[in-house]
Amino acid sequence: MSTRRATIADVAREAGVSPSTASVVFSGKTPVSDATKQRVRDAAASLGYTGPDPRAASLRRGRSGIVGVVFEEHLGRTFQDPVKILMMDGLTAAVAPLGAGLLLLRDRDETAGAPTLTTAPLDAAVLVGCSGMLRESLDAVRARGIPVVVIEGDAGEGVPQIDLDNRDAQRRALAHLRALGHERVAIAALPVRAGWERGWLDGTERFTIDVTRDRLAGARDEYPDAPAFAAAASSIDEGLLAGRAILADADHRPTAIAAQSDLLAAGVVRAVEEAGLRVPEDVSVTGFDGIVVDGLAPYELTTLVQPAVEKGRAAGEAVAAMLAGEDAASLRFTCVFRVGNTTAPPPD
Amino acid sequence: MSTRRATIADVAREAGVSPSTASVVFSGKTPVSDATKQRVRDAAASLGYTGPDPRAASLRRGRSGIVGVVFEEHLGRTFQDPVKILMMDGLTAAVAPLGAGLLLLRDRDETAGAPTLTTAPLDAAVLVGCSGMLRESLDAVRARGIPVVVIEGDAGEGVPQIDLDNRDAQRRALAHLRALGHERVAIAALPVRAGWERGWLDGTERFTIDVTRDRLAGARDEYPDAPAFAAAASSIDEGLLAGRAILADADHRPTAIAAQSDLLAAGVVRAVEEAGLRVPEDVSVTGFDGIVVDGLAPYELTTLVQPAVEKGRAAGEAVAAMLAGEDAASLRFTCVFRVGNTTAPPPD
DNA sequence: TTGTACGCGTTATCAA
DNA sequence: TTGATAACGCGTACAA
Numbered sequence: 039m040s041t042r043r044a045t046i047a048d049v050a051r052e053a054g055v056s057p058s059t060a061s062v063v064f065s066g067k068t069p070v071s072d073a074t075k076q077r078v079r080d081a082a083a084s085l086g087y088t089g090p091d092p093r094a095a096s097l098r099r100g101r102s103g104i105v106g107v108v109f110e111e112h113l114g115r116t117f118q119d120p121v122k123i124l125m126m127d128g129l130t131a132a133v134a135p136l137g138a139g140l141l142l143l144r145d146r147d148e149t150a151g152a153p154t155l156t157t158a159p160l161d162a163a164v165l166v167g168c169s170g171m172l173r174e175s176l177d178a179v180r181a182r183g184i185p186v187v188v189i190e191g192d193a194g195e196g197v198p199q200i201d202l203d204n205r206d207a208q209r210r211a212l213a214h215l216r217a218l219g220h221e222r223v224a225i226a227a228l229p230v231r232a233g234w235e236r237g238w239l240d241g242t243e244r245f246t247i248d249v250t251r252d253r254l255a256g257a258r259d260e261y262p263d264a265p266a267f268a269a270a271a272s273s274i275d276e277g278l279l280a281g282r283a284i285l286a287d288a289d290h291r292p293t294a295i296a297a298q299s300d301l302l303a304a305g306v307v308r309a310v311e312e313a314g315l316r317v318p319e320d321v322s323v324t325g326f327d328g329i330v331v332d333g334l335a336p337y338e339l340t341t342l343v344q345p346a347v348e349k350g351r352a353a354g355e356a357v358a359a360m361l362a363g364e365d366a367a368s369l370r371f372t373c374v375f376r377v378g379n380t381t382a383p384p385p386d
Numbered sequence: 387m388s389t390r391r392a393t394i395a396d397v398a399r400e401a402g403v404s405p406s407t408a409s410v411v412f413s414g415k416t417p418v419s420d421a422t423k424q425r426v427r428d429a430a431a432s433l434g435y436t437g438p439d440p441r442a443a444s445l446r447r448g449r450s451g452i453v454g455v456v457f458e459e460h461l462g463r464t465f466q467d468p469v470k471i472l473m474m475d476g477l478t479a480a481v482a483p484l485g486a487g488l489l490l491l492r493d494r495d496e497t498a499g500a501p502t503l504t505t506a507p508l509d510a511a512v513l514v515g516c517s518g519m520l521r522e523s524l525d526a527v528r529a530r531g532i533p534v535v536v537i538e539g540d541a542g543e544g545v546p547q548i549d550l551d552n553r554d555a556q557r558r559a560l561a562h563l564r565a566l567g568h569e570r571v572a573i574a575a576l577p578v579r580a581g582w583e584r585g586w587l588d589g590t591e592r593f594t595i596d597v598t599r600d601r602l603a604g605a606r607d608e609y610p611d612a613p614a615f616a617a618a619a620s621s622i623d624e625g626l627l628a629g630r631a632i633l634a635d636a637d638h639r640p641t642a643i644a645a646q647s648d649l650l651a652a653g654v655v656r657a658v659e660e661a662g663l664r665v666p667e668d669v670s671v672t673g674f675d676g677i678v679v680d681g682l683a684p685y686e687l688t689t690l691v692q693p694a695v696e697k698g699r700a701a702g703e704a705v706a707a708m709l710a711g712e713d714a715a716s717l718r719f720t721c722v723f724r725v726g727n728t729t730a731p732p733p734d
Numbered sequence: 735t736t737g738t739a740c741g742c743g744t745t746a747t748c749a750a
Numbered sequence: 751t752t753g754a755t756a757a758c759g760c761g762t763a764c765a766a
Binding site: 043086088089091092093094096097100102103104112113114117118123124126127130131134135136137138139140141142143144149150151152153156157158159160178181182183273274275278301304305308332333335 | 391434436437439440441442444445448450451452460461462465466468471472474475478479482483484485486487488489490491492495497498499500501504505506507508526529530531621622623626649652653656680681683
């Protein structure tokens with residue numbers, strides 16, 4: 039039947055009112071008499087008109103209601119990180135009042151045709167742990183006047199950033215170990231860069247991942263000579279491998295292992311058990327993130343609880359502010375040190 | 387300085403060409419002489435024009451390059467399910483060639499102003515495990531002529547669905563246990579409905595979650611009397627609790643436990659160990675999904691490997707087909723039964 | 735409370 | 751290879 043979709047003009051004509059009146063009935067921005075309202079509704083129903091076309095509305099308004107979230111990697115990898123997911127929850131919540139939703143975008147997307155920062159109808163963009171190669175597209179976006187916020191990454195001057203006190207927080211965890219009396223401490227680190235193969239750090243590495251570098255620095259602030267083994271990813275399995283490597287030499291066994299993430303810490307705990315030792319009596323373990331590690335009970339990691347949801351929310355609020363014409367400041371969040379049951383004084 | 391953003395018309399004027407020519411320079415849809423191309427580029431650069439406004443382009447084209455993905459819950463909950471993440475990967479890959487990206491939407495979002503199926507500028511929508519309450523907005527979307535695909539859910543006639551052979555697959559796993567000689571088998575089930583509190587199933591439950599119902603039916607096809615304990619979520623921790631409940635009565639201990647997800651199975655394995663028993667010598671355990679459970683090594687679950695990425699990809703391809711005017715058929719995927727090291731004949 | 739008039743920025747079509 | 755024209759469908763001053 040229909041040769042063409044009904045528009046608001048058709049509805050107005052059918053209802054015998056002007057297009058603007060019909061428009062107002064749907065947007066509710068101006069009072070309309072009940073009678074007119076009803077006639078417009080009826081007309082819409084009879085024409086199968088289901089409301090304003092979002093595309094047209096977005097052109098007219100200059101807003102699409104879409105915030106792009108840019109990740110460096112496959113979604114699969116990204117969402118394996120519980121912290122990122124929590125952050126997304128916070129972000130979602132913060133942009134919802136704007137009438138906005140999140141569009142998933144990938145940095146360096148190899149797929150032809152995939153939408154990008156420049157081709158997607160974005161109101162704003164949030165970059166997560168962005169790499170240096172993002173700088174170019176970032177410039178393009180800013181040239182277009184689209185607000186940009188960066189979470190855990192350095193985007194240069196003029197871009198609000200949401201950060202964490204990684205270095206100081208990690209230092210505090212190690213200070214806790216120091217206070218307990220530990221002298222031989224090892225570090226189970228996150229990857230040094232994308233594509234990193236697990237292995238010991240010898241101090242010559244070039245760090246691409248700021249989080250790893252900063253947390254390592256924090257640990258070394260307290261234990262300058264602590265050996266560090268960097269995993270290939272943040273997972274329990276990788277933590278297990280790191281833990282095995284660290285515990286391999288029975289003569290130089292540390293009495294405490296500081297992991298740079300809770301998932302790694304969970305793996306380290308397993309490695310300790312596997313070696314026939316006990317946590318925390320023989321070996322203390324600390325984590326970082328403060329997430330709930332599924333399957334780790336009855337252990338409760340001594341860890342740094344980072345405000346993951348808050349980070350996302352803050353990014354969303356920064357976006358909202360910029361969209362409102364205000365300018366948003368960078369923000370640095372603080373981790374809370376939480377003592378669980380995985381740390382204790384070293385064995386005699 | 388700038389009172390207004392430059393448009394393609396400004397660029398055209400500056401370059402001394404027509405707007406359509408300038409447009410074509412950016413879209414590349416028609417050959418343009420190098421000289422003209424260069425002049426347009428220069429004009430754009432001098433005016434700070436960074437390319438066509440996606441909003442206007444999308445109005446004109448009738449495409450926004452955005453596919454909505456609708457979930458029932460918080461992202462946090464949703465993405466705790468590794469299968470969903472894999473599915474998203476497949477979906478992302480499949481819609482990328484369309485030049486489309488994924489917009490995260492939530493069913494029953496209470497936040498005022500949050501974008502919805504009807505207010506977002508979508509080219510198509512994918513519903514994941516959709517609930518009944520979605521039906522209404524679903525109708526609205528379909529009335530607008532927006533293609534819709536449903537993954538693991540029943541959206542009624544005319545909507546392509548991507549499904550799994552849950553019942554038959556689960557039956558095959560239990561048949562494997564039967565072949566090994568097991569006679570006392572228990573089931574660790576997924577939640578029965580949203581908000582379900584863990585507990586034994588007595589046959590009077592009303593199932594809202596189809597997956598649970600279907601896999602249970604498959605298990606009962608082989609062991610009609612198998613007792614079933616339904617967890618409150620799909621997680622290792624919940625699997626542990628379910629496993630404890632199932633193993634609590636030492637006199638009626640099953641020799642095999644069929645879990646409805648790999649995460650549950652991982653928890654069940656822990657429960658078995660905790661009870662001082664061995665897997666698979668004393669108790670066999672089967673899972674469902676075929677994901678890699680972080681931290682479960684050295685166990686490899688005997689499980690049903692579902693093509694999670696493929697499901698997402700198929701949904702994306704269905705969307706692509708519908709967008710191309712073809713009609714997409716529903717699709718039912720088949721799980722592959724994989725024997726790991728968590729099943730063996732029952733103890734004597 | 736309703737209507738008029740215009741512009742939002744682009745691109746498809748067709749003719750030159 | 752380029753240009754003129756006409757939508758695309760809506761929102762919103764402003765006037766009545």
